[in-house]
Amino acid sequence: MQAGELVTLLGPSGCGKSTTLRLIAGLETPDSGTIAIGGTDVSRLAVPDRHVGLVFQRYALFQHMTVRRNIGFGLNMRGVPAAEASRRLDEIIEVVGLQGLEDRFPRQLSGGQMQRVALARTLVTRPRLLMLDEPFAALDAELRVRLRSFLRGLQQQLGLTTLFVTHDQAEAMELSDRIAVMQAGRLLQLDTPEAIYNRPCCPEVARMFGMPNLLEAQATVDGQLVNHAFGLRLAGVHAAADGASVAVMLRPEALRLLPMDGPVVVSGLLYLGKTVLYTLHTAGKELRVERPSSEPRFAVGQTVAVECDIDAAWLFPAPASQLTPSRSHS
Incomplete structure (x- = not known):
């Protein structure tokens, strides 16, 4: 100190x-x-x-x-x-x-x-x-x-x-x-x-703050990370060999939603005053997205697309397949 x-x-x-x-x-x-x-x-x-x-x-x-x-x-x-x-x-x-x-x-x-x-x-x-x-x-x-x-x-x-x-x-x-x-x-x-x-x-540290999304993504030969479940693509990464699996942290407030037909469905909505917390589901996977309440509201049951800037993502050295669930800390 x-x-x-x-x-x-x-x-x-x-x-x-x-x-x-x-x-x-x-x-x-x-x-x-x-x-x-x-x-x-x-x-x-x-x-x-x-x-x-x-x-x-x-x-x-x-x-x-x-x-x-x-x-x-x-x-x-x-x-x-x-x-x-x-x-x-x-x-x-x-x-x-x-x-x-x-x-x-x-x-x-x-x-x-x-x-x-x-x-x-x-x-x-x-x-x-x-x-x-x-x-x-x-x-x-x-x-x-x-x-x-x-x-x-x-x-x-x-x-x-x-x-x-x-x-x-x-x-x-x-x-x-x-x-x-x-x-x-x-x-x-x-x-x-x-x-x-x-x-x-x-x-473990990420989980202690907020409700981070910890996702598995695959590296591509052209320098992208792709999460196939939610259709997320992060360009300009060059973090791993082609096809390698990595763990990515995405904070809920860093994600954006777009109205679009597809497999990603809004399964939950929680009004928090200044923000709205959405829960998305697809293929048994869950994703949390937090958006300002002043934005147009998405409805439960609506299908959406998810996007995020690479600057808002944080990569961990361990592959996502090695991540173990951790209880939340209040």
Whole structure:
């Protein structure tokens, strides 16, 4: 990680995201290897000596303490002089917007306010690395969006080096400078949100974002890739030998529909507000196409043709016949 960067660990439950945070924080001991922060090996240091802050999914606030006392708990544990502690408390309470709530108890706060108290309690200790373990998971959708914006603004304002854990793709895309995609304890790809979405390293990463179409196509001698089921032709590829099978990722929003007699049938239509999601079927194969709702609407049962520009396609080195189904991640 770079100083001041926000990196998100993204992956399904059980992939190792939270364990990674606990290892860095010193709450778990690694079997091998080292953990370095700022170029210093901290693998064998005690938790307080690592100077990292960890905000949990459950706020873990002391119910018998006021907001101010909850936030100042870490300062008291570190023996920070009273005058300095009071100054830092005033400062962080203003930064996170908790003025006027200092004397309230956790039971008197909303979910968003409690999350800001938990965040302030960590920030007031001035950690070298801020880590957040799915901090918004227990909040409703609208509050999650508002707190994501608040956290990103605060992180950039303070220049905090931050490691964020989530299984929510939208959260990762909105917050991150870079995303580390994990699966079964392995790091699959570390890259910018744009690169992760448009240039995934493997089908497993592609499936974590949106609803990609993963199709089999055959290379032709004249530099095309052809998917015979949906009549798709991508020109100017030269990606494989003539007749070779390759895997192609096509995002639903990159595809276009044309009214045309043929074997491809619109089998489903879902209105999403700004867009319409079509499901197409032919010869037992399925394809998803997402188009602006302002365009002329196709009807269920209508036959269509599908087209796409080569720039919108992403090829994987493995042949499509080796792709295995993967469950979707919400």
